[in-house]
Amino acid sequence: MREERWLAWGAWGVLVLGLAGQLFPILWMVNTSLMTQLEAATGSLFPKVPQWGNYLEIWRALPFFQYLKNSLLVCGLTTLFALGVATLAGYALARFRFPGAELFGGSVLLTQVIPGILFLIPIYIMYIAFQNWAREAWGLEVRLVGSYSGLVLTYTAFFVPMSIWILRGFFASIPKELEEAALVDGATPFQAFHRVILPLALPGIAATAVYIFLTAWDELLFAQILTTEATATIPVGIRNFVGNFQNRYDLVMAAATVATLPVLFLFFLVQRWLIQGLTAGAVKG
């Protein structure tokens, strides 16, 4: 029993230490966002007087509202489209046996091995070529580079493979008998899918949606190349701001805090589903 008690104390010690390490940087970010420029630059531990004005200043010093709007719009649309596409494909992979299913599943996984930088340049050039072609052949002004549509299209295709893989696990865990019963009752296969299976898979679909949103919110490489000042997402905006105002760590940390808040909020809202959803995929396969 003495061994047990030591283990219990050890566990508490490890927990408290670990948690302190995990939370300190986040607290520090908020802490710094309330400092004056001088305090932030000289490594003071606490702000003498909290500078709540920093949170007003970021909306004035940079078009932060624009960035926030762009990020919300791009990530929201991406989540919607990627989710639709991935739900269909994930279901097909889990349920139907069709020629080429293995090849398709393999190529879904293989997309994750391609370095983004390798297809970033071709995508950029391809979009510009398509714009020119649309103008010359059809007289249409299509904008893919520097517009929401180009970024949303790219992101959608970007997050589909991983989402397929998560959703496939979900659909596979729903008993097959449910569809069979629906088919016996005279439903078409599509009705069985969207009336019976889709509602049951809703927690998994919600988890995947949040996962896509969190990941899209975090994307910087493609956004850096495919946006202009008007369509820049938050990471691109902050990155450019940091380049221009090297010593305003107080403002940078305020902006970073604001960029973290929406995803943090989303996470708290659905964390039970999200954790269950994402870990179920890994644990059950």
Place this chain on the structure above:
Amino acid sequence: MGLAKFWQRHGLAYLFVAPALLGMVLVHYGPMLQGIYMGFLDLKLSTLRLYLSAPFVGLANYREILFDPQSTFRTGFLYAVRTTLLYALVVNALTLSLGLLFAHVLNRPLLLRGLWRTLFLLPWVVPSYVVGLLWGFMWLKNGVINTLLVDVLHLLPEKPHWLIGPLTFFAIVLPTVWRSWPFVMVTYLAALQTIPQELYEAAKVDGATPWQRFRHITWPLLRPVTAILLLYGLLGTLYSFNIVYMMFGHGAGYPGEWGDLLMTNLFRNTFGMWNFGLGAAASTLYMLLTLLLILFWYRVFREDLKAR
């Protein structure tokens, strides 16, 4: 089987898969093939307007990357490959062991277990570009880490430069581990809870020590989860970009040979120097290297993945 019958049987499946396939071809595979082709071209700023009709130079780019000792691109690339492989190794070793350790600690009966888990997981929700910004700020010579280490705790005699020299490796590993291990912990925790308690009871009756119980029951049953976590971890670290990009010189600078990862190196070289041909060849080589690593991963874990 006639075409009509084939369609009747498999049509819905193909309809469901078609949008995903189209997206993958348009955004992943098509551009990837173009990218691989670009690696054989002399595609610099001066030849960019011609794009695919830029001078074809065969394997010249590959020769420069692999064999030309004069090439500055090669030197940077090799440093970056070394640092990235080391980074992947250290980060994954640390995240897996920390995750496993804390999963065990949290698997004990504990007050407010859900709250602990959520609090631990917070760094995982912080966007990685914010992580880079934040830690880059904390690592500064006059930053809070040095303030704590030197002024408050007196652990070091003077304040080191964390973002210059070999210490930079440490400076990029720590934030990555900080952000990634909680998710590993949560996954292991879920896996631990699926292991039937009877197995442990039986082992206890047979007189197995805690270590033996871990070694012979827990670890083998966790292997499939470990395999998946390692795969995600490998892909995440081998293609890591945001943290380093935001951490050094406010994103624009050269992180030095111990801080430069492959993605930041290639991004600087292709979009900064406008040397797309070399960059594409280097990306292709790197993709092959990653594929080799994943094949190796598959060989190691093949049996575990089948058993699921």
